[in-house]
Amino acid sequence: MSNRWRSSISRDREPKPIEAEVLAWGDHGDGELHVGSKRLFVAGAIPDELVSVLASKPPKLIKVLTPSDDRRKSPCRYASECGGCQLQHVTPRGQLNFKADRLTRFLHGLALDNLPEVELLSAEDRGYRRRARLSVSYRGGKLRMGFRQAKSNRIVDIDSCYNLTDPLNQVIKALKPLLAQQRAVSHIDLLQLDHAVGLHLRLTEPLQEQQLDAFQSLPGVALKVSRDEAWLVDTPWLVSNNGSSVAYQPGDFLQANTKINALMVERVLEWMAVDEGDSVADFFSGLGNFSVPMAVKGAAVVGFEGSDAMVKRASEAAERSTASRIVYRSVDLFGTQLVLENYNKVLLDPPRAGAQSLCEQLSKAAKVERVVYVSCDTNSLARDLKILVAGGFNIEGLALADMFPNTIHSETIVLLTRV
Numbered sequence: 001m002s003n004r005w006r007s008s009i010s011r012d013r014e015p016k017p018i019e020a021e022v023l024a025w026g027d028h029g030d031g032e033l034h035v036g037s038k039r040l041f042v043a044g045a046i047p048d049e050l051v052s053v054l055a056s057k058p059p060k061l062i063k064v065l066t067p068s069d070d071r072r073k074s075p076c077r078y079a080s081e082c083g084g085c086q087l088q089h090v091t092p093r094g095q096l097n098f099k100a101d102r103l104t105r106f107l108h109g110l111a112l113d114n115l116p117e118v119e120l121l122s123a124e125d126r127g128y129r130r131r132a133r134l135s136v137s138y139r140g141g142k143l144r145m146g147f148r149q150a151k152s153n154r155i156v157d158i159d160s161c162y163n164l165t166d167p168l169n170q171v172i173k174a175l176k177p178l179l180a181q182q183r184a185v186s187h188i189d190l191l192q193l194d195h196a197v198g199l200h201l202r203l204t205e206p207l208q209e210q211q212l213d214a215f216q217s218l219p220g221v222a223l224k225v226s227r228d229e230a231w232l233v234d235t236p237w238l239v240s241n242n243g244s245s246v247a248y249q250p251g252d253f254l255q256a257n258t259k260i261n262a263l264m265v266e267r268v269l270e271w272m273a274v275d276e277g278d279s280v281a282d283f284f285s286g287l288g289n290f291s292v293p294m295a296v297k298g299a300a301v302v303g304f305e306g307s308d309a310m311v312k313r314a315s316e317a318a319e320r321s322t323a324s325r326i327v328y329r330s331v332d333l334f335g336t337q338l339v340l341e342n343y344n345k346v347l348l349d350p351p352r353a354g355a356q357s358l359c360e361q362l363s364k365a366a367k368v369e370r371v372v373y374v375s376c377d378t379n380s381l382a383r384d385l386k387i388l389v390a391g392g393f394n395i396e397g398l399a400l401a402d403m404f405p406n407t408i409h410s411e412t413i414v415l416l417t418r419v
């Protein structure tokens with residue numbers, strides 16, 4: 001068979017672009033449109049747009065024929081390749097519309113009456129991220145440093161990131177010429193400290209002394225270097241976190257967006273309404289992000305956290321703060337039966353898996369009159385809210401915190417009180 005004949009057959013079989021109107025947001029920041037009886041979810045399409053798409057698997061946006069007012073030219077030059085963001089093509093207002101719309105659909109799915117309005121907590125979409133982990137490779141003799149491409153292991157090489165704070169971007173710029181001179185670094189952690197940038201180099205092989213000196217001489221950098229879980233250089237990192245100064249080691253949890261975190265803590269404090277008479281359990285307390293501010297308000301707080309090392313660092317930070325009535329316990333909260341009678345208020349801020357076992361226990365804890373639930377995953381939140389509502393709690397407050405602008409991720413805060 002000649003090549004010309006083969007290519008004309010394959011051309012005939014290729015799906016042709018179809019024009020359609022985008023009807024709604026999909027859950028992943030894509031646009032939903034209908035082609036015949038098929039529902040397609042197309043990455044890059046925005047509701048109300050007329051678009052030309054290929055109904056392939058996955059469907060592909062070919063052209064935007066009538067753009068939405070919520071479309072913008074991506075301010076990040078890596079957006080078409082880098083998997084770090086999904087919504088760079090959407091204005092900040094459009095991004096909030098999408099996140100609010102998704103949360104409203106989720107709440108509707110709970111089939112509960114009289115839900116309160118969702119309050120939106122948002123700030124700038126640029127330069128908000130105070131911590132990042134970047135991958136490094138030297139494949140084919142070429143240095144690549146950055147985040148991975150969506151659904152791929154390929155590292156997209158960047159010189160700066162739109163989401164990171166300016167000091168983090170300055171360190172990335174200064175770092176690249178040094179990385180190009182060696183092959184030992186596989187990952188980099190960056191964290192904005194109060195008066196420096198924390199830089200952690202994870203090594204796969206030894207680093208020559210001269211190269212280590214060069215990294216150590218980077219201006220404004222507090223260096224950590226590790227290999228096979230052992231610290232070779234371990235400059236202390238201290239970071240201010242809502243009223244306490246906390247020691248941080250790579251791998252610890254820390255809220256990524258300082259401004260949104262401050263708004264979130266403010267909202268939690270208001271909804272917890274704590275005073276000297278309260279006995280509070282802060283479940284999944286991390287480094288004390290919420291427990292210190294609640295204890296500063298006068299409440300007696302017990303923070304429960306699974307990581308022994310974080311419990312130690314949170315306890316030391318609490319001692320340095322003005323809070324007096326605060327202790328931390330190291331507990332695996334996914335399987336432990338707890339004594340909850342001592343608490344009248346509870347804060348939950350679990351990882352994506354949620355807090356099923358705790359919510360089952362809280363449903364039976366008659367003395368707990370108020371629960372504030374901070375969630376990063378609506379699936380586990382839905383399951384846990386159903387348990388709490390069936391156990392006698394009412395949803396009294398709802399907020400969406402836009403912790404990660406330009407991405408599809410956000411936090412949900414829920415206030416529940418006992419009926």
Ligand SMILES: C[S@@+](CC[C@H](N)C(=O)[O-])C[C@H]1O[C@@H](n2cnc3c(N)ncnc32)[C@H](O)[C@@H]1O
Nearest residue numbers: 253284285286289305306332333334349350351
């Ligand atoms: C979303 S973070 C919240 C931390 C803290 N509330 C904050 O705002 O920084 C979840 C925390 O749960 C902890 N964690 C994860 N699995 C756990 C478990 N099985 N038991 C207890 N804590 C756990 C993590 O170490 C992390 O600190």
